[in-house]
Amino acid sequence: MADIRINMHSDTQSRPTPGMKEAMMAAELGDEQSMTDPTTIRLGETVAELLGKEAAVLMPSGTMCNIAAIAVHCRTGDEIICDRTSHIINAESGALAMFGAMVRPLDGRNGIYGPDQLEEAIRPSRRHAPRSRLVEVEQTSNAGGGTVWPLETVRAVAEVAKKHGLALHMDGARLMNAVVATGVPAGHQAAPFDSVWIDLSKGLGCPIGGVLAGSTEFIHEIWRWKQRLGGAMRQSGVIAAAGLYALENHVDRMAEDHANARVFAERVANLPGISVDLDTVQTNMIFFDVSRSGISAPAMQMGLEERGVRITAVSQRRLRAVTHLDVSSADVEEAADAVRAVLEEMPGDAPGHAETRPARSEQVL
Ligand SMILES: Cc1ncc(COP(=O)(O)O)c(C=O)c1O
Structure with missing residues (x-):
């Protein structure tokens, strides 16, 4: 196979920069599980402040951020309302089903749905129906094309969710891309959400990690799931140092x-x-x-x-x-x-070469 010189498969493909590696080497370390890793603690505080939340915790991956958040928000039979293209439906190995959660997928435009669609999807409280419980927004929408949820749409959707007493979760794998694209600070975008996370290993260029934020009480519950899922770490300061470096140097x-x-x-x-x-x-x-x-x-x-x-x-x-x-x-x-x-x-018209039917599902990582 030819050597790959230009890797545009995903923003997960970047390698840590020399400056990032130096920061990782120099990180002050302790033990994350006993809350004595100073660098990890600093990253949590930094991200909590960035997102305007009380607390935040480092997780090994964005997928684990979503899974743990859904585990805290949802019980068996609860319904999650999100766009049909969302990562939590299509690319997390059906993790929602671990908690018996149901999904109400919405047909948004390029991964972005509106307040009216949400209003229509929320079920009246009836013992026969699943309980509408959680509204999820993916900023930016990956399968939507890296599209940005406008702040007004986020706010309008959040207002509907709150009116009906639903919890709100933001998959902010690429929230920082949205911040850079719009100039709207992360805290403004995250404000209506009960839980929100950013990925360190995508545009920020770290080798690993996501940071999940919410209220102190929420993060307390997340810690149980982090432990349960095997996501509690030890000298995680090496990862956290990369995250802190990226937030300083790789956003703009x-x-x-x-x-x-x-x-x-x-x-x-x-x-x-x-x-x-x-x-x-x-x-x-x-x-x-x-x-x-x-x-x-x-x-x-x-x-x-x-x-x-x-x-x-x-x-x-x-x-x-x-x-x-x-x-x-x-x-x-x-x-x-x-x-x-x-x-x-390439010979374009070779038989069977072109597939013109719409794809039934697309793979997005
Ligand atoms: C929108 C979105 N959410 C969640 C994830 C999962 O993140 P991770 O790869 O860190 O588990 C991804 C990864 O591609 C993603 O694109």
Whole structure:
């Protein structure tokens, strides 16, 4: 297999920078489980302050942040209302089912639903029906295209949820991308939510971790789940130090990732047989459809890999490219050139190559 020089599979693919590694090496360490790791404590305090919450806790992954939060919010038969594209439905191995929670998926636009849709989905209290319990928002929406929930929509949805006594959870895997894209501070975006987390291992460029925030009482309950799920750590300061470094040094620079994503999107949108909904390119992701080219998305992925570029097919028709701190402005130009080269060199109309039916499900990581 060819060497991958430009890895746009996901923003999880970046490697820790030299500065981050130094911070990790220098971290003051203790024991997280007995609350004596000073660096982890500092990260929790920093993120709690950033998100305007009373407390926050480091978790090994964003998935564990979602699972633990849902475990605290929901009981058997409770219903979670979220967009149908959301990570908690499609990419967490059915974890919701561990707590007997049900899902009410909404048909949002590019991963973003509105207050009226929410209002309609909330069930009246009847003993025959599941209890509407939790409203979830994914900022930014991954499968929606890295799209940003506007603050007004977040607030309007939260108002409906609160009117009906529902809890609110934000999957903020890429909340900091939304902050950079809009200039709206994280605390404003997180304000209506009972629980919210940010991922350290995506645009922030850390090797591992997510930080989940909420009230003191909520985080107290989360600690039980962290322990239960095997997420309680020891010298976790090495991870926390990377997180603190990233929050200081890697937030503003995400504007470069967004600019690079736009350049890549505009370049591939101009290629024959490629469609890109440029309106959805708001942060660091680009979904593009190759079905009109006569080349399937997996074939495009293979052709790109042979040219040292990794961009992943999420269905027979569509691929997703993601920019991050290891993808430069020259890289996105080269990647777009590689897409052009594959189009020029591959036999587009080979039988069975192009799949034009809508994808039943897409894989997003
Ligand atoms: C929107 C969203 N939520 C949650 C996760 C899970 O995060 P992690 O990979 O840290 O478990 C991801 C990962 O891609 C994601 O995109």
